[in-house]
Amino acid sequence: MILYTPMQLELVLAGLEQMTHYPERRTTVNGVPALVRNVGGREELVQLLSTDPKDYLRTDLYPGAQVIPSR
């Protein structure tokens, strides 16, 4: 990966080692397949896994959104 940015790399990558990794799991949110992680008791959407492009225009599903995944 090559970063092309005028910002200092030390600034961009600061804290890379301290980043906590939350385990991610595959589930469906409102019928849409997605990667979800639990951050401090709240379910956060990481990435949509849907193949339907329309799902990516939904206003309730975006990376970082708080969601209620189906069990």
Place this chain on the structure above:
Amino acid sequence: MSYYQSFDEVPGIFPYHPPSQPGPETDPHRPENPGDDPDTERTKVVGKSKTTMETVKEMGATQVPEIKSNIHCLTIVGQIEGHLVLPPQNKTTKYEHMIPQLVALEQSPEVEGIVVVLNTVGGDVEAGLAIAEMISSLSKPTVSVVLGGGHSIGVPIAVATDYSFIAETASMTIHPIRLNGLVIGVPQTYEYLDKMQDRVVRFVTAHSHITQDKFRELMFRTGELARDIGTVLIGHDAVQCGLINEVGGVKQAMNKLKSLVEEWKSRNEVPLQ
């Protein structure tokens, strides 16, 4: 319980006949104050919809009343995140969400034009070029506005649209791609970087009026940046060298997009037989 028992212990047969026909004189067995009845346990259920402030706090977004616009706005901010998740102090644009979104925009019949708003400090070369290629290959009219900054890999994204604007005070930094990550001191490393740079240069020159020589000259100019070689183009400078079409803000961009949409619609109209 006994108060409310209005059915038989053993289910009756339809039609139901009460034991005695009630008349105007019959006591309906209604307690005077049902809340005082110690036998009944009740819980009060209160519904409440979220206020605007609450949604802002929780989601960082407000619920906008649903008026569907025929124009879609794509914002590209902060670092364009590549294959590596950047530490949380970075504001990032996630390409894995943007790319299918662009597919959806191309497909959806209600979207007629796309405005790309840029305020970015660059980011991953591959992810940036991927977004730029997606935008340039859309069949629908696109307009970009550079506000604040559109640096490094923001440059190809800004020029990828049909028409580009830059705010008078906005700046664009053009500089060479440098090595970060694994450095191996062999001539091939330099060649690899050079190829990477060529991809950016070729895309920018193919989608704007700047010549390759001019762009490379700006990229390797010395004495402009304190810590690096390269150039910072501010507002009019970017227009003068042919990189950006016009100086302007949201108003100019929306007017241009509207006229492009009209043109596109008339071109795509099915002639009546």
